[in-house]
Amino acid sequence: DGGITQSPKYLFRKEGQNVTLSCEQNLNHDAMYWYRQDPGQGLRLIYYSQIVNDFQKGDIAEGYSVSREKKESFPLTVTSAQKNPTAFYLCASSMTSGSRETHSDTQYFGPGTRLTVL
Amino acid sequence: QKEVEQNSGPLSVPEGAIASLNCTYSDRGSQSFFWYRQYSGKSPELIMFIYSNGDKEDGRFTAQLNKASQYVSLLIRDSQPSDSATYLCAGFEAGNTPLVFGKGTRLSVIA
Numbered sequence: 603d604g605g606i607t608q609s610p611k612y613l614f615r616k617e618g619q620n621v622t623l624s625c626e627q628n629l630n631h632d633a634m635y636w637y638r639q640d641p642g643q644g645l646r647l648i649y650y651s652q653i654v655n656d657f658q659k660g661d662i663a664e665g666y667s668v669s670r671e672k673k674e675s676f677p678l679t680v681t682s683a684q685k686n687p688t689a690f691y692l693c694a695s696s697m698t699s700g701s702r703e704t705h706s707d708t709q710y711f712g713p714g715t716r717l718t719v720l
Numbered sequence: 721q722k723e724v725e726q727n728s729g730p731l732s733v734p735e736g737a738i739a740s741l742n743c744t745y746s747d748r749g750s751q752s753f754f755w756y757r758q759y760s761g762k763s764p765e766l767i768m769f770i771y772s773n774g775d776k777e778d779g780r781f782t783a784q785l786n787k788a789s790q791y792v793s794l795l796i797r798d799s800q801p802s803d804s805a806t807y808l809c810a811g812f813e814a815g816n817t818p819l820v821f822g823k824g825t826r827l828s829v830i831a
Contacts, residue, residue, distance in 0.1 A: 635818060644808065644823030645764075660818075692763055707812070708754065709819055711763040 605629065606712035608693050613717045615680070615687065623678045623715045625693035634676035635694040635709065638662060645692065651676055652698075680717065691715045724811050726822035735831050739796040743809030743822055746790070753792045754819065755783060756808040764808055767794070799829045 606627045615621045625634065633652050637645040647660030651670040665684025670676055676695075680687045694709040723746045733739045743753070752771040756764035770776045770783040770792065782795040792811070796803055806826045810819040 633818075637821075645821045647818060650818050707752065707819070708766060708769060709810075710766065711756075714763045 606693060606695055606710060608691075608712040608715050610715060611713065613715055615717060615719050617719060618682045620679055620681050621717070623680065623691055623693075623717070625676045625678065625712060626674055627695045627712075628674060629695060629697075629710070630673070631695035631697050631710075632673070633696045633698060634670070635696075636660075636666070636668065636676070636678045637692040637694065639690045639692060648678065648691075686719075687717055688719045689717060691717060724809055724820050724822040726807075726809055726825045728823060729826040730828050731825055732828045732830055733799050735799060735801060735829055737799050739799045739803065739827055739829070741794040741796075741807050741809075741825050741827065743792045743794075743811075744790055745792070745811050745820075747811070747820075748787075748790065750790075750811040752812055753783070753785060754810040755781075755794045756810065757803075758806045758808060758824065760805075767807075796827075799827075801829050801831050803827060804829045 609624045635650040636648040639645050646662050648666050649657055649660055649668040651657035654670055654673050657668050657670050665681055667679045692714045693712040696707050696709045725744045754769045755767040757767050758764040768778050768783050770785045773787050776783045780797045784793045806824040808824045809822040
């Protein structure tokens with residue numbers, strides 16, 4: 603059963619704690635992405651990775667960190683430096699990234715993790 | 721900064737009508753566009769993509785792209801209450817970068 607999985611579905615964090623959100627895909631996709639979505643808002647790109655052991659900052663990377671040690675996995679750590687982390691976090695993957703006119707760039711999303719800071 | 725703009729809505733249409741969702745983009749180099757549907761509390765799911773000028777049809781959905789006007793739209797025929805969701809438009813920035821998403825249009829289909 604191919605797809606993208608995210609865990610946990612719901613996560614509660616105390617202020618000052620770091621937490622790590624999991625994202626795994628078995629689609630053999632090269633590129634993976636993390637987005638943040640706030641209520642009534644669009645998607646904002648946090649980090650993305652086009653190949654293993656390489657990643658780039660998105661529009662709102664401050665207070666977040668990622669790693670890409672395996673093709674299948676792209677975990678996101680929300681650090682205590684992120685001042686307002688309560689949001690819906692979405693992971694996505696695509697076969698490649700940014701190649702115009704190739705539809706291998708279609709992004710597919712995981713089910714999301716809803717993070718709440720207590 | 722490359723942008724994709726959408727009217728946030730809500731757009732309300734009666735059941736059975738045609739819903740028209742619109743999107744404009746700032747990057748003339750953008751070539752491909754994607755429409756996603758997102759139900760409340762769920763993740764986005766791909767409806768269709770379009771990369772050529774003109775229309776592309778898939779069931780009740782038609783995507784339209786006009787590169788000269790930098791405009792892309794999604795038409796939903798015979799709208800159903802189950803179509804009520806937020807619709808996200810996304811396109812490419814120029815170069816080797818990820819998709820740029822609009823903020824989405826909330827559609828409400830009234831039974």
